[in-house]
Amino acid sequence: MYSDGYVGLTRVNPDWSSPAEVKRDFRTASILRDGRVVFNIAGNKYRLVVWINYAYRVVYVRFIGTHAQYDAIDAQTI
Numbered sequence: 241m242y243s244d245g246y247v248g249l250t251r252v253n254p255d256w257s258s259p260a261e262v263k264r265d266f267r268t269a270s271i272l273r274d275g276r277v278v279f280n281i282a283g284n285k286y287r288l289v290v291w292i293n294y295a296y297r298v299v300y301v302r303f304i305g306t307h308a309q310y311d312a313i314d315a316q317t318i
Contacts, residue, residue, distance in 0.1 A: 254299050256292060276302070278315055289315045 256262050259271040270278040279288040287310035289303040303310070303318050 254292075255297050257294050257297065259294075262292070272316055274316070276316055278310075287315075289313075289318060 256265075259277070262269055262277055263271065266279060268280055272278065275292045275294065277290050277292060279290070280286075281288055284307060286304065286306055288301065289310070291300045291302050292298070293300070303313060303315070305313075
């Protein structure tokens with residue numbers, strides 16, 4: 241995710257200061273502990289795992305892959 245980027249037809253400005261703000265923008269996102277968030281892409285065909293540093297409002301991409309590839313990783317530690 242990039243600052244002021246576009247996801248589908250939705251403009252996204254990831255200036256999130258809390259997990260609640262992520263859920264407000266992406267209701268299907270899974271909030272994990274320690275700033276990790278999992279997004280389902282293309283009807284759950286793909287998964288995106290990010291780590292969000294809420295204090296600095298920075299999003300780090302940790303994993304992008306198919307649902308099957310996601311099942312083989314630990315989203316909390318990748």
